[in-house]
Amino acid sequence: MLIALLTDFGNRDWFVGVMKGVILKINPNVNVVDLSHEVAPQNVKEAGFILWNAYRFFPKGTIFVCVVDPTVGSDRKIIAVQTKEHIFIAPDNGILDFVLSEVEVLKSVYVENKSYFLENISTTFHGRDIFAPVAAYISRGVDLGELGEEASFRKPEGIFVEASTPGDYIGEVIYIDRFGNLITNIKPTADIDGEVKIKEYIIEKISKTYADVKSGQLLALIDSSGLLEIGVRNGNAKELTKADYGEKVFLKVKKI
Amino acid sequence: MLIALLTDFGNRDWFVGVMKGVILKINPNVNVVDLSHEVAPQNVKEAGFILWNAYRFFPKGTIFVCVVDPTVGSDRKIIAVQTKEHIFIAPDNGILDFVLSEVEVLKSVYVENKSYFLENISTTFHGRDIFAPVAAYISRGVDLGELGEEASFRKPEGIFVEASTPGDYIGEVIYIDRFGNLITNIKPTADIDGEVKIKEYIIEKISKTYADVKSGQLLALIDSSGLLEIGVRNGNAKELTKADYGEKVFLKVKKI
Amino acid sequence: MLIALLTDFGNRDWFVGVMKGVILKINPNVNVVDLSHEVAPQNVKEAGFILWNAYRFFPKGTIFVCVVDPTVGSDRKIIAVQTKEHIFIAPDNGILDFVLSEVEVLKSVYVENKSYFLENISTTFHGRDIFAPVAAYISRGVDLGELGEEASFRKPEGIFVEASTPGDYIGEVIYIDRFGNLITNIKPTADIDGEVKIKEYIIEKISKTYADVKSGQLLALIDSSGLLEIGVRNGNAKELTKADYGEKVFLKVKKI
Numbered sequence: 001m002l003i004a005l006l007t008d009f010g011n012r013d014w015f016v017g018v019m020k021g022v023i024l025k026i027n028p029n030v031n032v033v034d035l036s037h038e039v040a041p042q043n044v045k046e047a048g049f050i051l052w053n054a055y056r057f058f059p060k061g062t063i064f065v066c067v068v069d070p071t072v073g074s075d076r077k078i079i080a081v082q083t084k085e086h087i088f089i090a091p092d093n094g095i096l097d098f099v100l101s102e103v104e105v106l107k108s109v110y111v112e113n114k115s116y117f118l119e120n121i122s123t124t125f126h127g128r129d130i131f132a133p134v135a136a137y138i139s140r141g142v143d144l145g146e147l148g149e150e151a152s153f154r155k156p157e158g159i160f161v162e163a164s165t166p167g168d169y170i171g172e173v174i175y176i177d178r179f180g181n182l183i184t185n186i187k188p189t190a191d192i193d194g195e196v197k198i199k200e201y202i203i204e205k206i207s208k209t210y211a212d213v214k215s216g217q218l219l220a221l222i223d224s225s226g227l228l229e230i231g232v233r234n235g236n237a238k239e240l241t242k243a244d245y246g247e248k249v250f251l252k253v254k255k256i
Numbered sequence: 257m258l259i260a261l262l263t264d265f266g267n268r269d270w271f272v273g274v275m276k277g278v279i280l281k282i283n284p285n286v287n288v289v290d291l292s293h294e295v296a297p298q299n300v301k302e303a304g305f306i307l308w309n310a311y312r313f314f315p316k317g318t319i320f321v322c323v324v325d326p327t328v329g330s331d332r333k334i335i336a337v338q339t340k341e342h343i344f345i346a347p348d349n350g351i352l353d354f355v356l357s358e359v360e361v362l363k364s365v366y367v368e369n370k371s372y373f374l375e376n377i378s379t380t381f382h383g384r385d386i387f388a389p390v391a392a393y394i395s396r397g398v399d400l401g402e403l404g405e406e407a408s409f410r411k412p413e414g415i416f417v418e419a420s421t422p423g424d425y426i427g428e429v430i431y432i433d434r435f436g437n438l439i440t441n442i443k444p445t446a447d448i449d450g451e452v453k454i455k456e457y458i459i460e461k462i463s464k465t466y467a468d469v470k471s472g473q474l475l476a477l478i479d480s481s482g483l484l485e486i487g488v489r490n491g492n493a494k495e496l497t498k499a500d501y502g503e504k505v506f507l508k509v510k511k512i
Numbered sequence: 513m514l515i516a517l518l519t520d521f522g523n524r525d526w527f528v529g530v531m532k533g534v535i536l537k538i539n540p541n542v543n544v545v546d547l548s549h550e551v552a553p554q555n556v557k558e559a560g561f562i563l564w565n566a567y568r569f570f571p572k573g574t575i576f577v578c579v580v581d582p583t584v585g586s587d588r589k590i591i592a593v594q595t596k597e598h599i600f601i602a603p604d605n606g607i608l609d610f611v612l613s614e615v616e617v618l619k620s621v622y623v624e625n626k627s628y629f630l631e632n633i634s635t636t637f638h639g640r641d642i643f644a645p646v647a648a649y650i651s652r653g654v655d656l657g658e659l660g661e662e663a664s665f666r667k668p669e670g671i672f673v674e675a676s677t678p679g680d681y682i683g684e685v686i687y688i689d690r691f692g693n694l695i696t697n698i699k700p701t702a703d704i705d706g707e708v709k710i711k712e713y714i715i716e717k718i719s720k721t722y723a724d725v726k727s728g729q730l731l732a733l734i735d736s737s738g739l740l741e742i743g744v745r746n747g748n749a750k751e752l753t754k755a756d757y758g759e760k761v762f763l764k765v766k767k768i
Binding site: 008009010011012013014015016017018020021022024025028032041042070071072073074075122123124125128129 | 258260262267287289290291292293294295306307309310313314315316318433434435464465466467468477479480490
């Protein structure tokens with residue numbers, strides 16, 4: 001069994017290490033993998049996007065534990081969601097929206113049964129006291145139905161801007177990666193040709209790969225997750241364009 | 257078997273990866289978990305505090321390898337300590353003080369037997385040449401008694417300021433986490449009510465959770481490890497107060 | 513089986529987590545270890561040096577996956593190299609030069625057989641689509657001969673400046689570690705005594721260990737990998753000397 005962890009806890013403090021200790025105390029045979037712990041503090045959307053890029057590449061049965069939880073200690077609920085391939089445990093704050101927009105949910109419950117929590121529950125560190133032990137018990141075979149009542153669930157919509165026919169599309173930068181690539185929420189559904197505009201920069205065509213342009217040149221391409229991305233060959237598009245999260249991106253699809 | 261690593265080696269250089277290689281070469285079946293490698297360089301106290309927050313959540317038998325070692329290459333000794341639940345290997349420089357102040361030591365030895373070291377021992381990288389192989393051999397069943405002579409041992413005192421009855425207590429900021437929370441060495445031994453002062457800021461009561469105050473507001477609470485902590489809801493107390501490590505914190509306990 | 517990952521992907525994005533997902537989907541029983549993911553973006557030489565410092569400490573049979581790949585998407589080739597002890601998979605861009613300068617290559621092939629890739633291959637993320645699955649299949653027993661044609665191979669030379677007899681040697685800073693130590697490409701082949709010069713600083717002898725000098729003092733020593741290193745006891749040589757990568761270092765060997 002595999003448990004994948006996604007948090008904004010960083011890698012310096014003891015938060016992630018402790019979660020692993022708790023998990024391995026309950027199930028010494030589970031394999032714990034880090035997805036990321038460097039999500040910007042309390043940035044639920046960023047975490048959701050990281051999860052969306054990753055989840056489909058993980059083995060069937062993987063349990064994803066997602067703890068970006070700005071309202072920990074309030075009465076926000078925790079949900080556990082079973083899909084055909086995976087299980088997700090997360091605060092009920094929208095972190096799963098990217099994933100849930102495209103998968104079929106088989107079961108979805110509120111995590112409420114304290115038998116699967118640590119004995120003393122702090123008000124500030126549910127990653128350790130609730131998320132980790134619940135994930136470990138699930139990895140030992142506990143059924144979602146034992147965790148709590150069925151959760152209300154509405155399929156998220158409008159997550160991506162689908163660009164399938166000629167016309168004008170407006171999206172925005174939703175993630176900037178380590179290399180300074182600007183990833184947008186525009187999702188072409190087929191091979192397209194088009195013109196991309198961000199700030200004062202116009203990119204006249206959509207390239208297949210970075211090697212299509214000269215070193216230092218701005219380009220647009222469909223990235224490895226199928227989204228429109230703006231980058232610079234051997235360079236950094238964030239630094240070149242000074243664009244940040246939320247910057248509008250305009251795509252004119254010419255032909256398919 | 258589980259080996260947990262705590263160092264100031266960072267995650268960029270090869271230091272941590274090499275330690276894992278050495279361990280897995282000696283015991284391919286051991287599970288190696290990272291506690292933290294981003295301890296501030298040579299900050300023994302910070303490492304000790306991270307360890308204290310984490311150790312009790314790890315499975316029985318976990319071997320903690322702690323390498324924050326400013327005097328590596330000198331004649332400082334290395335100790336291995338067995339408690340009822342765990343084993344700790346560390347330079348004899350105080351890094352274990354937080355933990356040893358509250359656990360019963362069953363056995364404590366100096367690590368001196370070169371049969372359990374790598375063949376060539378550098379003067380600068382004992383993490384690789386001594387700590388990693390010794391931990392791996394212990395995980396394979398080597399008894400602490402085989403490592404060296406019994407170590408002299410004195411229980412550390414005065415680590416925490418216990419606040420159990422009404423009155424005035426003075427502590428200090430001993431750790432600042434990723435979220436900018438200011439963690440103090442004041443340890444209330446029961447539910448208390450009181451007033452907290454740091455720099456020019458007075459916090460009139462001790463909250464149960466972040467959700468008790470408004471966004472952006474400073475608050476004091478008992479953190480997930482039982483220590484008095486000063487934070488800002490959806491904000492950063494370090495940035496707001498400009499307090500740093502060692503800043504004095506005043507607690508007036510009103511009633512229990 | 514053990515797979516060790518070395519990339520410039522960082523620990524924030526999903527890139528490394530996804531590679532682990534892909535690997536564990538193909539071989540759930542393999543142990544995946546991080547060597548480093550914080551190589552400076554696209555710095556092939558830095559990655560190669562990290563690998564050289566680490567590889568010989570890993571168990572026999574370890575598969576090293578090295579993805580620092582500035583020309584991904586071009587027609588650059590990927591190679592898989594088998595030595596007596598290990599297997600290396602990397603872009604054919606020189607990343608393996610440090611290692612290959614000192615090991616015997618038993619077999620070396622171009623990675624071309626798409627049966628061992630993911631079904632859809634992006635132009636930008638071969639770490640996920642090619643390197644990870646190929647490594648996983650090798651860990652399941654696939655022979656290198658099945659991956660593609662034999663690769664042309666020339667033993668790299670002049671990687672290190674060997675300093676074995678009295679005389680003058682010129683090398684340079686090739687790596688600066690977390691502690692600010694300046695690591696050079698000068699490799700003394702025996703115990704030497706000598707004088708080291710970097711910028712305006714003259715270090716009159718080669719010390720055995722940091723503890724040989726006073727706190728704050730600059731020193732030269734042979735580091736844990738056998739290379740000439742310049743450091744400051746309880747300090748940071750990069751900050752003190754303002755030296756950077758490529759800074760010339762002069763060694764006058766007096767006697768052996």
